[in-house]
Amino acid sequence: MAAERIVLGAGDAAVVRPPRRDPARQRRRRRLRTVARYTALSAAAIVVLVPIYVTIAFSLQSGSQALQFPGSLLPSELDTGVFRRVFEVSNISRYLLNSALVAVLITAGQVLTSILAAYAFSELRFPGRDVLFIVFLATLMVPAEVTIVANYDTIVSLGWLDSYQGLVVPFLATAFGTFLIRQSFLGVPRDLRDAARLDGYGHMGFLWGVAVPLARPAIAALAVFSFLLSWNQYLWPLLVTNDDDFRTVQIGLRTLASSNITEFNLVFAGTVVASIPIFVLLIAFQKHLVRGLTSGAVKG
Amino acid sequence: MGPRRRLRERGLALALLLPSIAVFGTFVFYPFVRTFWLGFFETDPFGGNERWVGFSQYTDTITSASFRNSLWVTLKFTLLTVPVGLALGIGLALLAHQRLRGVTIYRTIFSSTVATSVAVASLMFVSLLSPSVGLINQTLKWLGRDAIFFLQSPGWALVSISAVTVWQNLGIIFIVVSAGLQSLPDDLYESARLDGASAWSQFVEITLPLLSPTLLFGFVVLTITSFQTFGQVDLLTNGGPLEATNLIVFSIFETAFRDFDPGRAAAQAVVLFFILLALTLVQFKVLERRVFYGR
């Protein structure tokens, strides 16, 4: 850019030099900038996509084919049957189902408990409210390492190994979600509340009739986060599931990888299959996530 | 408010809070206390022969070179992944935050790593890092260079795990920061541009301060999750080579479930908790001041 230096001071007079006006040059500069932007965007996109692309490319080739660099990057003979073999060799459809079920249950649970708790913290008055809220937030401070062994023992003594309860129940509440929704509820205008009370709405009516609809962006954001986090869980499912019928897709992939070390194209195909559902969901719900985050849910 | 109303309100509050309290009580606070208690006992690998050993497991942990190594490795890992991850996410978000034709395609690509979970990301990187089959080494071989053993050499192993993590987190950071950018008021930028501010000073003076709550959020979340990194290690390096990737969660997990020593693992977890507590308090004290909450 041409040398226009501005000094932004606290109310000081700025020294400005008038920019040179030359339409043709401006147009050329703008075109260059656009090209530069597209180049940068494309380069970044390529870097981000490389692992995905290579995985897909390798999954479609046999072992020796994958070693013919650089031909392996643009494979000619594609073995699409590998995807069918993934379903034959492993229980991946069951794993995906388990992950989906667990994620949906956890998400629903977290959204529900967060809404209820957030309402209590934002609208109701009771002794110890602020202290209890801090206690809630404190749960975010406790790292998984500290609770995992004891939680495992709890699950074992409840007989919940290899069960959906064992995978879901420990995660049915979230302080993060409570915080998020509480922020949203706090933003509901006072007059709305007063009007509702005058209209004879009790707390529950107000909660479900007014507050929740208004907090929908935050709730949507929470739902997406919860779903992603549950889908991504690794250590907990590893500990509490042995039975193949209850494995989630992360542990299923681990099993696939360890029992097929020689057929890595199969393993790669498995990872592709495992990521497709989430990718589809991402495309479908991307807008909701963004809207939820821009509603101020993440602000201070 | 009448006394009866107050009572009803308290009752309602209890009812609304009970589910969360029940879950937290059972799966956060009870295990927390229990873990402290567990650290005072030693058992044999089969869960029997329980003996009281007092603070010895705690002192063993603090003096253990392996534990200190795990802390150090985790710290290195956090330093490798959090700033880099945030910076890259911000960079991508800024890059995509422009009115260009087809920018939504780029936005989707940049957020796509959200679809890759821990296992998927780790295994996808095998296609890049494997000494024989991996793309990087195939390229090196084509160029006549020696293969790099990414996961078998202590120096590279941690970097590789970090790369997997950063890549996997890119999507969510991008989405969060993009959302933050979208909510920034245009008029501030407009007036800055009219005053002739450069892109860089716009970024530093306007974007960063206004984004700071979002960035703080991202920073805290990334740091917390980096201390709980497990999947990548389990799938790619198993803590090695020579404990170079023996992140703290992995190390505690191995102690509890491979050495079958829950007492020692509990002691390690408790020591870790206090260290993290101190760290988080420091983090908040230092960073909170930098966050700009102005309206």
Next chain:
Amino acid sequence: MPRTLRLRLVTLVAVLGLVVAACGDDGGDDAAPEETSTTSTTLGEVPTADPDSELAALCPVDALDGAAGPVTIDLWHSMTVELEATLAGLVADYNASQDRVRVNLVFQGSYNESLDKYLTALRGGSRPTLIQLEETALQLGIDSGSFIPVQACVDAAGFSFDDYIERVVTAYTVENTLWPMPFNTSNPILYANRTILDRANVGPLPTTLAEVRAAAQAVVDSGAAASGVSLIGSGWIIEQLFALDDQVYVDGGNGRTERATELLIDTDLGLEVFTWVHDMVRDGLATYVGDGANAEHFIALATGQAAMTIDTTAALRSVVIGARDFPDVQVEIGPMPSVADRPGGVLVGGAAMWLDAETTDEERAASWDFLVWLTEPEQQATWHAGSENLPGTGYVPIRKSAIELAVVTDLWAEEPEFRVAYDQLVTGAETVATAGPVIGNHAQVRQRAIVPALERMYIQGQDPAAALAQAKSEADAIIADYTRRIGG
């Protein structure tokens, strides 16, 4: 000894045993006899069946006759790829061939993971009837007190191990008690790519460490491959080199007479072994590729990066199948190289089947029926060589008469590489050294003391003597830790 006297003696011992057991502190509530540290006699001897022993009562092999319907037993295993396919095929055959027992196969991940899950199940999960545990788990299994020694069934059935390969049985026998039933037995072999060796003008496969080094040198010098040997970090192979030299690995009669307390590796042999691996990597003749879990050493062989590697014969079938994808590879197999002469023999590797103590009489009888079937010559032949629809494995058939069956003789005629592991197992001395070391936390000793020592040498170039000393002291500490924890 006249029979009545023997009977009275046995009864006296039995009564004494019961009294001791009743007065003693019983940590577990299982039916297995209280097992103290190994204090008595035998070493390297095949156990005999004693139908009058008190153990025999624990495994009434006739219980199946009185069973109402088919008895289902769960078998936790760790077999993958072709191994799993063959095992599944065998189990299906067994289930189809009779209707008194149904075996339910459950894949539980690697040996480590399966053991994890079992030990975790001891704290309140559901336990399997049978579990396949690695050979390193022998003392751990005994110490757990959660298993019934298979000897009980051996006694009750008056079973004879005459046709079994001797070392396979002695490896798993402590104090004249066979604990698990051997099943998949392996040992290490030398895998080589004959194509590359020819290019380097290397003749017959090397059989000693010095010859391996010479061959690797030839390969690297001639440029036939980037590296001579693709080395994995394995404590197992170090133990094999000791056994081949007929040296014990730990004290206490290799851990079989008394509980092991220390590694006896700080010897000339130990130094020679450590120096060899150290120098091979230092001089660029061998490349370290990790622990082998990702099959990198085989891939290196297949892709022409290395000429040789050493690993278990269990992978042989998979390697042979995989090598067909690579036309430039001609797989050749040789015996495990030894340090110099071979006064000893290779150790028994692989795994064996353990019988859980929380089982009913019928389940035990059912398990015994299955295990006997599984180790019959026909099944061992199929396990080794495959059949029309089963791929087979590289595991050694543990029945001597199995090698006379057609399927095996045909395989050995066509692919003689499959007989190398068998030949190794039936040659050499049968001593305490070749029966193998018995250590409580054997797996931890390998993983936390031996493998790190190897890695320090390979990656950081640590001096072999220092690595050896550190390996020993760390291993000894690990063993002491275990012994203290179990209250021994």
